[in-house]
Every structure is written in C-alpha cells, then in structure tokens.
Amino acid sequence: MLSEGWAKVYITVEGDSGDIECCCEKKDSHMEDLSLQYVNLEESENLERHRTQGFRSSKALVVRRGAPFRVSLQLEGRTFDPKTDFLRIKVMLGSLYVIIPVTSSKKVSSSSWNAYIDPEGLNLQRPSIFICSPASASVGYYRFQLCVFTQDSRTACAIGKFILLCNPWCREDAVYVPFEDQREEYVQNDSGLLFMGTPMNLVSRPWSFDQYEPGVLEACLNLLQVSPRHQKNTRLDYLNRNNPVYISRVVSAMINSEDDLGVLKGNWSDDFKQGVHPSMWTGSGDILKQWAQSGYSPVKYGQCWVFAAVMCTVMRVLGIPCRVVTNFNSAHDTNANLVIEEYYTETGQKLNVSKDSIWNFHVWVECYMTRRDLGPGMDGWQVLDPTPQERSGGEFCCGPAPVKAIKDRRIDMPYDIPFVYAEVNADVLSIIVSKGRVISYSKDTEKVGSLILTKAIGFPIHQNITGDYKHIKSPTSSLTPRRSTMSRDSTLSRGSSNGVSVSLTLDRAHVAGEPVCFAVKVINRQNVAKKMKVHFNAQAKEYNHGPSDAFWETHGVIKLAPMEAKVVHQQILPAEYAHVLGDNLINLAVVVEDMDSQERVLASEEFNIASPHLTVQVADSIVPNKVQTASVSFTNPFSHPVSGVLTVAGAGLIQGKVNFRVLSLCPGGRMEQHITFVPSMVGTKMLQASLSLTNISSTIRGFKMVSVHGA
Known part of the structure; x- marks a missing residue:
C-alpha cells in the first residue's frame, strides 16, 4: 500500500532487451532527490557472458544459473550513498520468491541467491548490479523487482524478467561438463546426424535441432508449464525444476502425447493421411512451433528418431547436455526374460507371431548429469527414451538410466534399467516351425545391441559407444562400424547342425539401382554324401515391424560329397526390389534341408538398401x-x-x-x-x-x- 501523500509513477523505457517497467514514489509537492529512471539488462554483454547469444530473439534475457549477470541502473538526482541508501531485489518464479539484499561484497555463495553492486560505479549515475542465482536454481521464466530505498524511506522500483537455464559451464551445477568441445557439441550445436539402417550399411540422416529458431525456446518452456506435474502442483513442480533428473523425466513424458498434452503423436501404421509421415521431418523447430501454435495439440506423426531428436532439442535449450543415440538390433522384451523368440517357416519365411520384437534400430537420447540420488559411480551419461513403449511410474517415459548401471546390470537402481538392459543384451532364439511343431532352433547371443552409435564431437561422422553399454569380447574401432553383422560366427548368419552348416554373406553395402548380391556356403560335415534342398526368400520389413510376405524367392537342390563345401551365388535385381524401396529393410533367409533326414538349418540377415545421395x-x-x-x-x-x-x-x-x-x-x-x-x-x-x-x-x-x- 502506498503511503499517504505519495503517488505511484510508471516510466517505460526501451532497453537492450525490451521494455523495463519502472515505478517510484514521490511527494506531491516536490520531486525525489534520488530517483531510478530505468534498469538496463545489458543484453548483449549478458548473452555473451552466459553463452546464450543464439536466444537473442527471445523477449526476455536468457541467462544460466550459477553465474552472475549485470544490470545497470539509470539514476537521477543526487549520487547514490551506500551509507544511507540501499537496494533490494525480489526474484519471483510463479508464486515462489526470494528477497535479496544488494551488498558491496563480490563474495557470493553458489548455494543461494546473491546480488552485489559494482563498487567502482557508486559515484556514477549509472551503477551496475550483478545478480547471481545458485547453481541449483530452478529452470524457468523469472520476474524480478529492483527497489532503491533512500534515507527518507522513499522507494523507486523497476520490474524486469529473465529466463534461467542450466549451466554446463558451472562446476557446481549438476549438469557440469568439464570439456569445452563437449559443451559446444552437446549444448550449443543446433544440427546433427541421426543414424539408421543397419550396422553394415549405415544411413546418416541430417537433422536440424533448431534450438535458436524464433519461438523454440518459448515452446520448450511451455512444455514444462503444461505438463501434468506442473498442473497438479505448481509450487512443487517449480521447486523440483532445480534437478535435471526431474526435468528429464518430465520432458521424456511430454515429448509423446500418450498421457498429456505432449508434443508428438506416434504412428507405426501405414496410414499417415492425417499428418506428416515421420520420415519427412527434417528438424525440431517445425514440430515444436506447430505444437505451441495449435494450443498444444499433438503433432502428427512421430517415430523413435523424431521423438529422440525433438527431446534433444528441448534438453539443449534447457541447458542440459544431450546427444542422440542409435542402438542397432534393439530388443523389446515384453516378458522380461531376456530372450527374444523369432519364428520361421520351414522354407525360411519369418513369421509375425511373437509379442517380443527386435527393431533393426532404435533411437533414444543420453543426457549428461550428476546422479546425486544414486551415489558415486553413476554420474555421466543417462539413457532417456521419449518413444512411448512402456510406462514408468505411471507415465510413458523412460529414464534417466545411468549408462554405467546398464553395463554393470545394476537393475536394482532407478529408472528403467532392466528395460534398457534388455534392449542391448537380450539373446535371440530363432525357431523353425512346421505344422505347429518346432523342428529346429538356434541361439544368438551377439545380435542384440550389436552396434551403438552417436555423432562424433565436432565432425559429421559417427562414434561407436557400444563398449559404454556392454562388455564386448573384442575391441571395435570408434570410427568404423563393425561388419560383423554380415560375417560374425553366430547362428543367425551361420546355422549349423551335426551334419551340415550354412552361412549367408552379403558382398557389400547396397545402394538403390544395383543388384543385391549374396553368397551361401553349405558345408557337409559328415563322411556320407548328401542331397540338399535350398530355399531362398526375401521379405520387406519396416525397422520396427515383422516382415510382410516374401517378394522374392527361389528354390534349388545341391549335392554334396562327403566333407565337401559348396558356395551358391544369388542376386536380387533392382526391378525385383524396386517396389519395396524407401525406409524399408529386407529380411533375407536361407533354409538348407537334408532330403534324407529332413533336418533343416537356417541362416538369415536383415539389411537395407541405401538411397543415393544429393x-x-x-x-x-x-x-x-x-x-x-x-x-x-x-x-x-x-x-x-x-x-x-x-x-x-x-x-x-x-x-x-x-x-x-x-x-x-x-x-x-x-x-x-x-x-x-x-x-x-x-x-x-x-x-x-x-x-x-x-x-x-x-x-x-x-x-x-x-x-x-x-x-
């Protein structure tokens, strides 16, 4: 309430970051001898200091927690006297607020809000004040009120606003990253590569994260505001936004629209008429802005790489280091037995009868943070998966699961470690059935999680991070994908029995317009001659589905002398696979049948035919x-x-x-x-x-x- 005889005066001045509203109290009879005209948020200097220059289009100043930002005051009248005059700042986040006295000491605490006046500017009409948030301050859209109190108990106030983000440059912040090249890549880089296809034939899809595009920052902040947690308990949500673990779970749930007003609607059908085919998106900006402008209606449509890429944008905007990760041959183990069953007919056609599945690739994100809730040893990269697959804590979200915990199978820890562990470690059981009866089976312990990639720091190539997730038998190059999918000694690409073994080898990575050439080697391991039926077939499949009916097949008979090996060469012509191009993959299988014993041996591979490049x-x-x-x-x-x-x-x-x-x-x-x-x-x-x-x-x-x- 204003005191008797005083009136409230508002002054609006255009500063570096927009209008700053000022007010003061004055006597009706005369002007105050010390008045505050306006506050300048020194946008250019602060954006550079806080490495937020890309957010220049924002209507509010964007700064990072744990580091001071400078505001300058325009005073009129007499000089500010620190002995009789003092400054106070009220910082507000929703209904939460803190009142900060402005001191003359530069010694600040990283655990509390602080403000100090530059002593060199005390005798000037434009003194500077530095405001510093704690390194654990909540992320969000803040308002502040700066008041000058004079010796006559008269006040003048200015009202401003700023956006506070996490700070990977601050050692006390839970998202601190010690290396500048990593901060540039995982926070500031606004473009990247998403890896798809198969390990032998990688597809590098360019993606624009768009975090600096106009409207994207605001959409990311709105995502936090419309989340169910914020709507249910605003005060508690604001308090918890100091923790990157909490923030990441909220974002993971809000990227998909299954439980809330989330950003993307998933669609794994063949009908995309009501929206955009997931493969047509090229960046996050269009998606986030469409979501915000529509009043938070889900954008149609997304699949795993779109969910992950959009989440990467949101996390980088909020200041949490983030990268997109691809897991090749990713298991979805519905019954948690760490075994994926795959069924084939006696002629090698793959059947869609199992609730378990293996996606040729699955894309998620990793965020870098300290896990103070888990104790030492679990800091660093954490898996988060916004693709809606299973509920976690009642919501369709996943993580943050420490990568170190996945490698060491620490399934006793939160969050969702058993699910992610199965995605990279499940065994594959290949079963041949005939008339409802199992006639042959084989087990592969290496196919799932055979290759895990992310974009390399500073270069448009991939980095192999498989060894971060699992104990691998032999080291693999960090720059070259393993070709073992086509040549490893496993029972998927190499089937064997007591009498016969068979291996299937593709000669190279294939590009559209070229024939698909492959070879099948059959070895008779016994001292008796054998007559063998050989069944070949190819089926088109999407990366996350079982295959459709065979689009190509051929059959033949070979004779093998005792202990003889023969190689059969085959090819699929471009005209025979042209109608299954696009984002499809091909499941190629061969079944060799001993005509005397009816024993059957299976070898199979799934591969992609890459599109040419612009x-x-x-x-x-x-x-x-x-x-x-x-x-x-x-x-x-x-x-x-x-x-x-x-x-x-x-x-x-x-x-x-x-x-x-x-x-x-x-x-x-x-x-x-x-x-x-x-x-x-x-x-x-x-x-x-x-x-x-x-x-x-x-x-x-x-x-x-x-x-x-x-x-």
Missing part, C-alpha cells in the same frame, strides 16, 4: 549477413525416370524452407539447383537438402556443414 556444395568463405550461393545436384541411378520436390533448409542460414520442383529426370540424367541464402549466425551450421520422389516411395538426402566466420 551433393551439396558451398563456397569456402562464408560470412554473416551477406548473400551466399550453394548448389544441390543429383544423378538419377534408377532404370526409370524420376520426379519430385527438392527442399532446402538450414537453421541460421535460411529463413524457413525453400522448395523447388524437379521435373522428369531420365535414367542417368543429372539435375543441379542453385540456392541463395543469407547466414544470420556465426558458427558451424548445416545446410541440408531432401528430394522427395513422387513416383517412388523414397527420399534422397544430402547435407553440407557450413562454417560461418565473423566479419
């Missing part, structure tokens, strides 16, 4: 705010004409997306499209292009990393 070229010298030119080219490798739509995008390079229509391109024909763009940000950016073909269910992609140098 070539993106950019000039070497790129500077911001200057028109630049790039070119995108493509040569048609197919045996028929193709046409489609070319889309080019790049966060920090191009506003929105640019589309071009590609008319009929004959076999062997080449197209080249030139694009102009104006970079808006300094740093390494990704220019990505995609060509969606209209007469083939396929998308051709390409990207180029662009270094934008300061002028």
Whole structure:
C-alpha cells in the first residue's frame, strides 16, 4: 500500500532487451532527490557472458544459473550513498520468491541467491548490479523487482524478467561438463546426424535441432508449464525444476502425447493421411512451433528418431547436455526374460507371431548429469527414451538410466534399467516351425545391441559407444562400424547342425539401382554324401515391424560329397526390389534341408538398401549477413525416370524452407539447383537438402556443414 501523500509513477523505457517497467514514489509537492529512471539488462554483454547469444530473439534475457549477470541502473538526482541508501531485489518464479539484499561484497555463495553492486560505479549515475542465482536454481521464466530505498524511506522500483537455464559451464551445477568441445557439441550445436539402417550399411540422416529458431525456446518452456506435474502442483513442480533428473523425466513424458498434452503423436501404421509421415521431418523447430501454435495439440506423426531428436532439442535449450543415440538390433522384451523368440517357416519365411520384437534400430537420447540420488559411480551419461513403449511410474517415459548401471546390470537402481538392459543384451532364439511343431532352433547371443552409435564431437561422422553399454569380447574401432553383422560366427548368419552348416554373406553395402548380391556356403560335415534342398526368400520389413510376405524367392537342390563345401551365388535385381524401396529393410533367409533326414538349418540377415545421395556444395568463405550461393545436384541411378520436390533448409542460414520442383529426370540424367541464402549466425551450421520422389516411395538426402566466420 502506498503511503499517504505519495503517488505511484510508471516510466517505460526501451532497453537492450525490451521494455523495463519502472515505478517510484514521490511527494506531491516536490520531486525525489534520488530517483531510478530505468534498469538496463545489458543484453548483449549478458548473452555473451552466459553463452546464450543464439536466444537473442527471445523477449526476455536468457541467462544460466550459477553465474552472475549485470544490470545497470539509470539514476537521477543526487549520487547514490551506500551509507544511507540501499537496494533490494525480489526474484519471483510463479508464486515462489526470494528477497535479496544488494551488498558491496563480490563474495557470493553458489548455494543461494546473491546480488552485489559494482563498487567502482557508486559515484556514477549509472551503477551496475550483478545478480547471481545458485547453481541449483530452478529452470524457468523469472520476474524480478529492483527497489532503491533512500534515507527518507522513499522507494523507486523497476520490474524486469529473465529466463534461467542450466549451466554446463558451472562446476557446481549438476549438469557440469568439464570439456569445452563437449559443451559446444552437446549444448550449443543446433544440427546433427541421426543414424539408421543397419550396422553394415549405415544411413546418416541430417537433422536440424533448431534450438535458436524464433519461438523454440518459448515452446520448450511451455512444455514444462503444461505438463501434468506442473498442473497438479505448481509450487512443487517449480521447486523440483532445480534437478535435471526431474526435468528429464518430465520432458521424456511430454515429448509423446500418450498421457498429456505432449508434443508428438506416434504412428507405426501405414496410414499417415492425417499428418506428416515421420520420415519427412527434417528438424525440431517445425514440430515444436506447430505444437505451441495449435494450443498444444499433438503433432502428427512421430517415430523413435523424431521423438529422440525433438527431446534433444528441448534438453539443449534447457541447458542440459544431450546427444542422440542409435542402438542397432534393439530388443523389446515384453516378458522380461531376456530372450527374444523369432519364428520361421520351414522354407525360411519369418513369421509375425511373437509379442517380443527386435527393431533393426532404435533411437533414444543420453543426457549428461550428476546422479546425486544414486551415489558415486553413476554420474555421466543417462539413457532417456521419449518413444512411448512402456510406462514408468505411471507415465510413458523412460529414464534417466545411468549408462554405467546398464553395463554393470545394476537393475536394482532407478529408472528403467532392466528395460534398457534388455534392449542391448537380450539373446535371440530363432525357431523353425512346421505344422505347429518346432523342428529346429538356434541361439544368438551377439545380435542384440550389436552396434551403438552417436555423432562424433565436432565432425559429421559417427562414434561407436557400444563398449559404454556392454562388455564386448573384442575391441571395435570408434570410427568404423563393425561388419560383423554380415560375417560374425553366430547362428543367425551361420546355422549349423551335426551334419551340415550354412552361412549367408552379403558382398557389400547396397545402394538403390544395383543388384543385391549374396553368397551361401553349405558345408557337409559328415563322411556320407548328401542331397540338399535350398530355399531362398526375401521379405520387406519396416525397422520396427515383422516382415510382410516374401517378394522374392527361389528354390534349388545341391549335392554334396562327403566333407565337401559348396558356395551358391544369388542376386536380387533392382526391378525385383524396386517396389519395396524407401525406409524399408529386407529380411533375407536361407533354409538348407537334408532330403534324407529332413533336418533343416537356417541362416538369415536383415539389411537395407541405401538411397543415393544429393551433393551439396558451398563456397569456402562464408560470412554473416551477406548473400551466399550453394548448389544441390543429383544423378538419377534408377532404370526409370524420376520426379519430385527438392527442399532446402538450414537453421541460421535460411529463413524457413525453400522448395523447388524437379521435373522428369531420365535414367542417368543429372539435375543441379542453385540456392541463395543469407547466414544470420556465426558458427558451424548445416545446410541440408531432401528430394522427395513422387513416383517412388523414397527420399534422397544430402547435407553440407557450413562454417560461418565473423566479419
């Protein structure tokens, strides 16, 4: 309540980060001898100090916890006297608040809110105040009120706002990362690669995380606000937002829309008419902004890599180091027995009869944090999976599960370690059935979790992190994917019995437009001649589903002398697999049958046929705010004409997306499209292009990393 004889005066001044509202009390009869005109949030300096320059478009100042930010006061009248005048700041997060006295001591505590005035500016009309949050402050949208109290008990106040994020640069923060290159990659990098396909034939899909695009920061903060936990108990939610474990579970649940007003609706059917096919998304920005602008209606549609990539964006925005991880041959063990059963017919067709499944690849994220709730040894990377598969604590979320706990099978710890452990360690039991009866089976202990990858720091290549998750028998290169999927000594690619063994080998990674060539080696291990039936078949499948009916098959008979080995060569022609291209994989199987004993041996492999690439070229010298030119080219490798739509995008390079229509391109024909763009940000950016073909269910992609140098 205002005291008698005083009136409240508001002054609005345009500062570096928008309007700062000021008010003061004054006597009706005369002006106060010391007045506060406005507060400047010194946006440019603070954004640089807190490494939040990318969020310049935000309507509020964006800073990181555990580090001071500077505000300057514009005073009028007499000089500020620290002996009789004092300053006080009230910081508010929702209904929570803390009142901070402004001192003259620079000694601050990392565990509490502090503020101090720059002693060098006391005799000036524009003194500076440094406000420092604790390293464990809650993430969110703050308001603050700064008041000047004079010797006559008169006050002048200013009202401002700021957004507070986690701080991987602060040693006391639970998300602290000690290396600058890791902070640049896992917090600041706004583009990356998502790995798909198979271990022998990796597909590197470019993705724009878009965390600095206008509206994305606000959408990420709104995600916390509309979560069920915030709606149920606002005060408790604000208090818990100091903990990255809590934040990560909220975000994991909110990325999918199964329990709440989450961002993405999953769809693993063949019908995407009500939305966008998951493979058509190229970045997180469009998804998050569409979700926020629609009043938090779920965006249609997502699959695992989309869920993971969007979560990576949200976590990086909130200041929690995050990276996208791909687990190849990822098990979904529904009965928790660590065994995945796969069933085949006597001629090698894979059947869809098991509730368990193996996804050729599954994509999740890892976030870096200290696990103070688990004790020493569990700090570091934590698995979080926003794809809705199983409930955790009543919600469709997963994690954070320490990677170290998964490797050591610490299934006694939270959260969801048994589920993730099975995803990378389950055994595979391959069973041949005939007329409802099991006639043969074999076990593979190496297929599941055969390769686990993430993007390498600073380079557009992959990093092998399989050894972080499991104890592997032999070391594998961190830069080269294991080719063991096609040649390992296992009973999936190598079946054996007492009398016969069979192995299946693909000669190379295959690209659309080339024949698929493979060899089957059959060895007679007995001293008697054998006559063998050989059944080959290929079935198309999606990465997370069982295969459809066979689209290619052939059968034959071979004769083997005692202890003889024979190699049978086969190929599938482009015309025979053209209709199953796109994001499909192929399940290839061979069953060898002893015509005398009816004994059968199975060998199988699942592989992908990679799409050709677009070539993106950019000039070497790129500077911001200057028109630049790039070119995108493509040569048609197919045996028929193709046409489609070319889309080019790049966060920090191009506003929105640019589309071009590609008319009929004959076999062997080449197209080249030139694009102009104006970079808006300094740093390494990704220019990505995609060509969606209209007469083939396929998308051709390409990207180029662009270094934008300061002028």
